[in-house]
Amino acid sequence: MTKPVLIVGGGPAGLSAAQALAAAGQKVEIVEKEDQLGGAPILSGYAKLVPSGEWAKDAIGGMVSRVEGEKLVTVHKGVTVKKFSGEPGAFAAELSDGKKIDAAATILATGFTHFDSINKPEWGFGTYPDVVTTTQVEQMLSSGAGVKCPSDGREPERVAILLCVGSRDRQIGRTWCSKICCTVSANIAMEIRESLPNCNVYIYYMDIRTFGLYEDNYYWDSQEKFKVKYIKARIAEVTSDGKRLIVKGEDTLVKRPITIPFDMVVHAVGMDPNVDNMTLSAIFDVKLHHHGYIDKASTYASMSGTSRPGVFVAGAATGPETIDDSIAQGQAAAMAALAVARPALEAAE
Ligand SMILES: Cc1cc2nc3c(=O)[nH]c(=O)nc-3n(C[C@H](O)[C@H](O)[C@H](O)COP(=O)(O)OP(=O)(O)OC[C@H]3O[C@@H](n4cnc5c(N)ncnc54)[C@H](O)[C@@H]3O)c2cc1C
Ligand code: SF4
Numbered sequence: 001m002t003k004p005v006l007i008v009g010g011g012p013a014g015l016s017a018a019q020a021l022a023a024a025g026q027k028v029e030i031v032e033k034e035d036q037l038g039g040a041p042i043l044s045g046y047a048k049l050v051p052s053g054e055w056a057k058d059a060i061g062g063m064v065s066r067v068e069g070e071k072l073v074t075v076h077k078g079v080t081v082k083k084f085s086g087e088p089g090a091f092a093a094e095l096s097d098g099k100k101i102d103a104a105a106t107i108l109a110t111g112f113t114h115f116d117s118i119n120k121p122e123w124g125f126g127t128y129p130d131v132v133t134t135t136q137v138e139q140m141l142s143s144g145a146g147v148k149c150p151s152d153g154r155e156p157e158r159v160a161i162l163l164c165v166g167s168r169d170r171q172i173g174r175t176w177c178s179k180i181c182c183t184v185s186a187n188i189a190m191e192i193r194e195s196l197p198n199c200n201v202y203i204y205y206m207d208i209r210t211f212g213l214y215e216d217n218y219y220w221d222s223q224e225k226f227k228v229k230y231i232k233a234r235i236a237e238v239t240s241d242g243k244r245l246i247v248k249g250e251d252t253l254v255k256r257p258i259t260i261p262f263d264m265v266v267h268a269v270g271m272d273p274n275v276d277n278m279t280l281s282a283i284f285d286v287k288l289h290h291h292g293y294i295d296k297a298s299t300y301a302s303m304s305g306t307s308r309p310g311v312f313v314a315g316a317a318t319g320p321e322t323i324d325d326s327i328a329q330g331q332a333a334a335m336a337a338l339a340v341a342r343p344a345l346e347a348a349e
Helices: 012-023 039-043 056-068 134-143 181-195 214-224 277-284 323-348
Strands: 005-008 028-032 073-077 081-087 090-095 100-103 105-108 112-114 131-133 158-165 200-205 229-240 245-251 256-262 264-269 271-273 311-313
Touching (some): 028 100, 056 073, 081 277, 158 245, 181 214
Parallel strands (some): 005 028, 105 311, 131 264
């Protein structure tokens, strides 16, 4: 039988690649560094996903169970690839637990790292406990605990969501747009309004990028059906008067300074390159994009190729991506990997 395809990373992209390869009768070995598959939506405890409205634990949890139930898929959890050598059709990988895997092709589906808001200290994260991130609010919603101020457990009456935290920010070297955080923030704002009808929710933005079909269900519905208020502003700092958080900045439509009190401030954090990318680049000998994501060899010829033949890439490892695009890229990478693995099969027969 042909050698397996090695998939590094078991998030939505890696899971979809594994599922597609198994459906084509191809053996797969997944190497996931955490003790659980599912990637960011499971590991970070996301709540209801956009655009489906399905709970992450059901939607992505379903992908995990399907892959874990596949006879052709072997999963290695809590390990990483330490050494990697060879050529298309004949790669050899050594894992951190000493296991060795011979693989026909490899897919890097190693995803992203959430921006750490500590790197934006003027916006209060790490100083004031009621300044939180979108991932923390996702966890409050998905755990059933409800949205509460971490400082004293009270339900907030006024929440500010600050967009583009760790994205589109030249001061901290992150010029990219993280694509999904406007839509995720509108979704979170609606969920807060639904669970706490007396809570006023404000979204502070530079531009709103609820792209494509998300405009109706998120941008307009959040305002018209859920009374979420949008303020175009440049935020200077988040401080406290001892009782409430104070958001200071400039309303850029009327060009006037604003100083507004809130109970909770939410950072809509962006998608940084995976902190492991330098190591992955060295081990797999693949080039990185100048922002630190894994570079794609070509945009149109084969969207999954890296600088190394036989090593493919999919999902947020390549840059900020949505879940559905990561899944599509996982399937595309599976097809590309299969084209390398199949000649090996034919040669073996
Ligand atoms: C707050 C927030 C909310 C979001 N909500 C949505 C939403 O509702 N809908 C939507 O479409 N998108 C959403 N996204 C985007 C979504 O998280 C990504 O599209 C998706 O997680 C990308 O999947 P992936 O498999 O490429 O990467 P990941 O989900 O990051 O998975 C990568 C996997 O690889 C593993 N890994 C990493 N490095 C290594 C290594 N060196 N060795 C082995 N394994 C490794 C990781 O542990 C992880 O399991 C959101 C993003 C944020 C920041
Ligand atoms: S999607 Fe919206 S919040 Fe996210 S970086 Fe782009 S503009 Fe900013």
